[in-house]
Amino acid sequence: MAHKAGYVNIIGEPNVGKSTLLNALLGEQLVITNPKAQTTRHRILGILNGDDYQLVLSDTPGILDPQYRMQERMMSAVDEALIDADTLIVLVEVGQKPERSENVLRRARRFEGPKVLLVNKVDAVPQEDVLPALELWQAALPEAKVVPLSALHGLNVEELKAYLIAQLPEHPAYFPKDELSDRSMRFFVSEMIREKMLSLYKQEIPYSAQVVVNSFEESEAIVRIQADVIVMREGQKGIVIGEGGKALRRLGTEARHAIERFVDNKVFLDLKVKVDPDWREDDRKLKGYGY
Ligand SMILES: Nc1nc2c(ncn2[C@@H]2O[C@H](COP(=O)(O)OP(=O)(O)OP(=O)(O)O)[C@@H](O)[C@H]2O)c(=O)[nH]1
Ligand SMILES: [Mg+2]
Numbered sequence: 001m002a003h004k005a006g007y008v009n010i011i012g013e014p015n016v017g018k019s020t021l022l023n024a025l026l027g028e029q030l031v032i033t034n035p036k037a038q039t040t041r042h043r044i045l046g047i048l049n050g051d052d053y054q055l056v057l058s059d060t061p062g063i064l065d066p067q068y069r070m071q072e073r074m075m076s077a078v079d080e081a082l083i084d085a086d087t088l089i090v091l092v093e094v095g096q097k098p099e100r101s102e103n104v105l106r107r108a109r110r111f112e113g114p115k116v117l118l119v120n121k122v123d124a125v126p127q128e129d130v131l132p133a134l135e136l137w138q139a140a141l142p143e144a145k146v147v148p149l150s151a152l153h154g155l156n157v158e159e160l161k162a163y164l165i166a167q168l169p170e171h172p173a174y175f176p177k178d179e180l181s182d183r184s185m186r187f188f189v190s191e192m193i194r195e196k197m198l199s200l201y202k203q204e205i206p207y208s209a210q211v212v213v214n215s216f217e218e219s220e221a222i223v224r225i226q227a228d229v230i231v232m233r234e235g236q237k238g239i240v241i242g243e244g245g246k247a248l249r250r251l252g253t254e255a256r257h258a259i260e261r262f263v264d265n266k267v268f269l270d271l272k273v274k275v276d277p278d279w280r281e282d283d284r285k286l287k288g289y290g291y
Contacts, residue, residue: 003052003171004170005173006168007084007086007174008056008058008164009082009089010058010081010089011063011078011107012091013062013092014063015038016092017091017121018062018091019033019040022057025046026046028046031044038064039195042074043060043081045182047179048161049178054173054174060081061074061077061078063075063104064103068281069282069283077291082110087115087116087167089116090104090117090144094120094133098139115141116145118148118149120149122149130148134148190212190227191211193211193251194209195258196251196255205236205240208236208280210280222267223267224267224270225267228274229271237275240273241273256269
């Protein structure tokens, strides 16, 4: 049987459910999701392997007008995903207005291959609101196949997966067939810590923070991890640590539980908080952090 493989890349505004969709298609909680916007900062591959196919899915950061260097790097990651896509998924959420989504539509129109526009979160609105939304988006991007979706509750996810696999081009596998992602365990650990920061801290703290895993030592009985949380100001460091270290302990405990589920082992997590005022603007540092 001929082998099929291709890239299917997901783009959209922040918070529309791109990462939730990637996880749903993979059937695994691979990438972090969160009700706060700008959860995803990198292009992350999730690879779905079958005997005769390999579907390489890309999650990307939500499209925005960049305000600082890190956000510029995030938008470069989006634009890279438009270059190698065999099929483009444009994800929008029901209620979103096409006329306010020019940043997304402009990129979608430029892409020359097949496009699927998914209207997500249809579980969250009355059923009679869905059809008008589909019609609006079909008019905005006439060449796209427009489909309603609930990435969270699985509506149309299996159908979408079957469609994406069916239209893959004949091609050898791009990655070893036992790989689930292009990213390392250390990367996913840092993401899980960052996701807990999004949940636990208000306002600018999560957006000013970077997490770096310095060591990851796995033995049969336990995984020992040391990670730094890097923030931009002393005041933020104080908030992350909290009174008597309470907030940092809570972050450590919640992150540890998430990491334990991910690695399926006991975890010892040592978290340190550091200040680096310009990490979001400094090209060399951003590069070091994988942006
Ligand atoms: N009701 C409902 N909520 C959803 C659905 N899909 C995603 N969500 C929620 O929407 C929020 C954002 O989801 P994410 O997957 O993190 O969104 P994203 O597009 O990756 O966001 P960024 O990475 O910040 O750009 C989370 O709270 C999800 O649980 C859906 O189908 N229905
Ligand atoms: Mg995301």
